[in-house]
Amino acid sequence: MRNTNTGYKPLLWILVIPVLNIFYGILNHGGPNVVSLTTDLDERIPFVPAFIIPYLIWYPFILAMLIVFFIKMRRVYYQTLITLCLGLVACYITYYFYQTVIIRPTITGDGFINWLVSLVYSDNPYNCFPSIHVLTSYLMLKGMSDCTTLSKTSRLLIFITSWTIIISTLFVKQHFLLDIAGAILLAEVLYFVVGKLLPVQAESKQSVVTDREENSMIGDVIEIKGDKVV
Template sequence: MSYVKRYWPLLWINLIPILSIVYTFLNHDRPSVRMLWAELDKHIPLMPIFILPYDSWYPFLLSKFIWLFLKEKETYFKTLTIMCIGLIICYLIYSVFQTTIARPQLTEQGIFNDMIRFVYNHDQPYNCFPSIHVLTSYIVLKGAKQCAGIQGAAFAIVAVLYFSIIISTIFIKQHVILDVIGAIVLVEVLYLMAFVFQVISSQKKMLKVS
C-alpha cells in the first residue's frame, strides 16, 4: 500500500491523453480556415530524417514527466498543471481560429518518407496554431530547467532532445514558423501568470502569519 500511495500521483499524467480526445473532434476542415505561411517557410526544405525526433515526442514526454516526479514532485505538479491549461487554451484557439498547412507531395521512397506518410495519413493538416508538439516540449524543457535534480549534462541532453522535437515540426512540414512562435509565447505567458500567482499566494501567507 505504501508503494501505491507513493506513486499514484503519476496517474495524473493520464489527463494529457484524456484532454487530447478534444483534438480529434477539432482536427477537420471548417468553413473558415487560414494559412499562416511566412516567406521564410517557403524556403525551408523537407528533411525526412526529422521524423525521428517528431515521433519520439510522446514517449519522451511521458518519460520526462516520470523523471520530474521522481526528482521533484512540486515541479512535476506545476509542469503538469501548466501543460493541461496550455492544452485547453490551444483547443479553444482551434475552435475559433482554425489554421492549416499545405503539405508537400512525398514522391521519394525510404523509411523516413514512409514514416512521414503515416503521420500525414493519421493526422489531418489542421489545428496548427499554436503547435501542441512545441507547446508540450517547451513546457517540459522549462520544467526540467526549474528542477534542482536535473542539472548539468542531464539538462543539456533534455534541451537538445526537445529542441530537435521543436524544429522537427517545421522540417517535416507539420507546422510553420508562426505555429512555433505562438506556442513558445503562450508557454511564456502561462509561466509568467504562474509566477504572479505564486507571488500573490506567498504574500497572502505572510499577511496571515503577521
C-alpha cells in the same frame, strides 16, 4: 504499514492528457474560415524527411520527462503538468475559433523514413496554431530550468532533445514559424501564472504540516514531563 505504491498515485494525473486529446481529433477538420499562416521564410525552409524521427520521439519524451520531474522535484512536476493541461485547453479553444491549415509536400519514394512521414501525414493538416508539439517540448525546457536536482548531462540532453523536436516541426512541414512563436509565448505566460499560484498553495499546506508537527512535539514533551512527575 503504509503502502509505498501510494506515493506514486499523483502520476495518474498524467492520464488527463489523453482525455484532453480527444478534442484534438474532434477539432481536426476544415471549415469556411480556415487560414494559413505561412510566410516567405517558411517557404525557404526545406522539407527534410529524416526529422520525422525527433518529431515522433516527442511522444515518449514528454511522458518520460514528466516522470523524471515527479521523481526529482514534485513541485516542478505539478507546475509543468498543470501548465501543459491548461495549454492544451487553450490550444483547443484556439482551434475552434481560429482554425489554421498547412499544405504538406507530396511524399515520393519508398523506405522506412518516408513510410513514417506518410503515417504522420495520414492525419488531417489542421490544428496548427499554436503547435502542441512545440508547447509541450518548450515546457520541458521550463521545467528543466526549475528542476535544480538534474545533472548537467541530463540538462544538456533535455535541451538538445526539446529543441530538436521543436525544429523538426518545421522540417517535416507540420507547422509554420508563427505556430512555434505562438506556442512558446503561450507556454511562457501559462507557466509563469501557474508558478505564481502554486507556491501559495504549497506554503499553505506546509504551514499546516508544520503546526501539526509542532503540536505533536509539544504533546510528547508534556507526556514526558508527566512521566517524570509520576
